[in-house]
Amino acid sequence: MNYHWHWGVFFSSTGIGKEIYLDWFITGLGWTIAISLTSWLIALVLGTALGVLRSLPNRGLARIASAYVTLFRNVPLLVQLFIWYFLIPDWLPDRAQIWLKQDLSPSTSAFLSVVLCLGLFTAARVCEQVRTGIQALPRGQLDAASALGLNLSNAYHHVLLPQAFRIIIPPMTSEFLNVFKNSSVASLIGLMELLAQTKQTAEFTANLFEAFTLATLIYFVLNMGLMYFMRWLERKVRVPGLIALETK
Amino acid sequence: MDFSSIVAALPNLWQGLFLTLKLMLLAVAGGIVIGTLLALARLSNNRLLSFLAGFYVNYFRSIPLLLVITWFYFIVPFMIGWITGTMHPVGAFVSSLIAFMMFEAAYYCEIVRAGIQSISRGQVNAAYALGMTYGQAMRFIILPQAFRKMTPLLLQQSIILFQDTSLVYAVGLMDFLNSARSSGDIVGQLPEFLLFAGAAYFVISFVASYFVKRLQMRFAVS
Numbered sequence: 001m002n003y004h005w006h007w008g009v010f011f012s013s014t015g016i017g018k019e020i021y022l023d024w025f026i027t028g029l030g031w032t033i034a035i036s037l038t039s040w041l042i043a044l045v046l047g048t049a050l051g052v053l054r055s056l057p058n059r060g061l062a063r064i065a066s067a068y069v070t071l072f073r074n075v076p077l078l079v080q081l082f083i084w085y086f087l088i089p090d091w092l093p094d095r096a097q098i099w100l101k102q103d104l105s106p107s108t109s110a111f112l113s114v115v116l117c118l119g120l121f122t123a124a125r126v127c128e129q130v131r132t133g134i135q136a137l138p139r140g141q142l143d144a145a146s147a148l149g150l151n152l153s154n155a156y157h158h159v160l161l162p163q164a165f166r167i168i169i170p171p172m173t174s175e176f177l178n179v180f181k182n183s184s185v186a187s188l189i190g191l192m193e194l195l196a197q198t199k200q201t202a203e204f205t206a207n208l209f210e211a212f213t214l215a216t217l218i219y220f221v222l223n224m225g226l227m228y229f230m231r232w233l234e235r236k237v238r239v240p241g242l243i244a245l246e247t248k
Numbered sequence: 249m250d251f252s253s254i255v256a257a258l259p260n261l262w263q264g265l266f267l268t269l270k271l272m273l274l275a276v277a278g279g280i281v282i283g284t285l286l287a288l289a290r291l292s293n294n295r296l297l298s299f300l301a302g303f304y305v306n307y308f309r310s311i312p313l314l315l316v317i318t319w320f321y322f323i324v325p326f327m328i329g330w331i332t333g334t335m336h337p338v339g340a341f342v343s344s345l346i347a348f349m350m351f352e353a354a355y356y357c358e359i360v361r362a363g364i365q366s367i368s369r370g371q372v373n374a375a376y377a378l379g380m381t382y383g384q385a386m387r388f389i390i391l392p393q394a395f396r397k398m399t400p401l402l403l404q405q406s407i408i409l410f411q412d413t414s415l416v417y418a419v420g421l422m423d424f425l426n427s428a429r430s431s432g433d434i435v436g437q438l439p440e441f442l443l444f445a446g447a448a449y450f451v452i453s454f455v456a457s458y459f460v461k462r463l464q465m466r467f468a469v470s
Contacts, residue, residue: 003326074453076411079425079446087439181312188314188418195315202322209326212319216311223310 009207010214021201021211028197029218031107035114035183035193040176042119047126052156054127055134065127072124078185080121085113085189110191114183122179129171133164166237173230177223194218251440257431264427265448268413271345271423275413276406278349283356288386290361301357308354313347314415320347321419340419352409359405363398364390400464407456411449424448 010022053065072080089100089109100109137160145155165172187196198215202208254261289301308316324343329335367390375385395402414425422430425445432441 070454071450074411074450074457075446076414076425076449078414078417079442079449082425082429082442083446087442090439177310181310184312184314185415195312195318198315199318208322212315212322215315216319219311219315220307224306227310 003209004207005209006205006207007210009201009205009210012205014204021205024192024197024201025194025214025218028192028194031111031186031191031193032180032183035111035118035186035191036176036180038115039118039122039183040179042115043122043126043175043179046119046123048130048161050123050127051130051134052161054131056152069124069127072121077117077121077182078188081114081117081185081189084117085110088113107191110186110189113189114186114191118179118182118185121182122175125175125178126172129168129175130164132171133168134160136167137163163239166234166239169230169234169237173227177226180223180226181219249440250437251444253435253437254440254444257428257435257441260427260431261424261445264422264424267341267422268410268424271341271348271413271416271421272406272410274345275348275352275409278345279352279356279409280360280402282349282353284360284391286353286357287360287364290357291364305354305357308351313351313412314418316351317344317347317415318418320344320350340416340421344416344419344421348409348413352405355405356402359398359401360394363394363401366397367393396467400460400467403460403463404457407453407460410456411453414449 010025011020013019014021014024050065050068053061054069056062089097092100100112104112141159141163142155145159150158183193184195186193187199190196192200194215198211202211205211286301286304289297290305292298320343321340324338324346325335328338371389371393372385375389380388413423416423417426417429420426428441428445429438432438
């Protein structure tokens with residue numbers, strides 16, 4: 001079996017302008033980070049709203065949020081992505097379609113599909129974490145807030161959510177890391193993020209071991225780094241005396 | 249929307265679903281076996297063994313499944329070539345299956361480890377007091393109890409695996425999603441076919457989750 005190892009491949013020219021293969025990885029990582037952060041923002045806002053809805057005494061609202069979670073958790077991510085990318089644009093009004101398909105570059109419209117898909121997909125998971133966090137708080141917290149004259153929205157804003165978010169830092173970290181990893185599905189609709197760039201490098205240079213090793217290393221280092229950072233953050237913002245935190 | 253052409257494509261879709269289920273069942277079986285071995289290694293007193301197992305788990309948990317599937321698709325033929333001396337094309341199914349087994353093993357390992365750790369220390373001590381060896385204690389005392397406790401979690405993870413099998417689209421395998429997509433493409437009705445596929449995945453996962461939840465409640469009582 002002949003395989004030509006060549007670790008310097010990342011610094012050799014791609015033949016396109018002055019680019020070297022490492023540039024492809026950097027561009028890819030840029031897309032990966034952009035997708036992850038944007039999707040996470042959507043997931044965080046929507047997921048928190050849904051999580052609050054699920055914890056409210058109002059049955060109807062809780063049921064809507066729970067239906068959302070059931071729907072988005074039981075359909076595979078790739079199916080959702082295909083629906084966002086292939087189907088939904090066709091259902092938009094004509095002007096929006098023209099804007100999406102002609103005015104925007106293919107990468108940008110793919111980016112929009114991926115970000116909406118991942119954001120809404122992850123929101124279902126964030127919702128569950130937020131709800132768990134709120135329900136983990138002692139019942140007395142809400143009662144005490146009411147006794148102080150806070151209405152429900154103020155109680156959530158100033159009392160329940162700030163504590164709940166501290167409790168759920170560890171599961172939320174893994175949700176964010178999941179977004180980061182899941183962003184690789186964007187390669188399947190032609191967005192040149194990290195995995196797609198890796199595949200392209202492997203195909204162009206035939207140095208597939210080197211290319212995939214570098215990609216793996218990037219994912220691994222970023223993941224571990226973020227995990228340790230979040231552990232540090234968790235200790236930093238820990239609420240002293242909160243039982244739910246001490247048992248962790 | 250016209251769903252009538254789905255009927256004609258049903259044999260095709262069924263074949264796809266069959267491949268999906270085959271891949272899933274084999275991956276679950278392999279994943280649980282490797283995962284259990286990893287968990288035993290992680291909990292062993294041998295520092296090196298436990299470090300290696302821990303590294304394996306952290307490694308696979310920090311990279312995307314899609315990367316593993318794609319990578320294995322390229323390297324498994326090379327690996328087999330290096331071991332046996334001749335290049336064997338193994339095909340996308342085998343390489344995907346190996347990728348799923350090794351990837352999911354990392355997740356199963358954590359479930360099994362938690363399960364083993366939830367068995368009280370006294371059980372181990374009692375087994376040793378009866379003169380059992382480590383292997384016997386694990387086989388007859390610890391693992392049977394641990395597996396009973398963690399069955400719902402293992403099944404839950406298997407439902408996630410079922411959904412994740414759709415990622416084999418990346419290596420061109422004709423699983424359920426891919427056959428729905430290609431059948432839809434041929435008749436020019438991609439939306440109908442994709443929605444149908446989504447609905448099918450939803451129903452299967454939803455029903456399976458429902459049963460897992462019921463099982464969980466039954467286990468919790470006893």
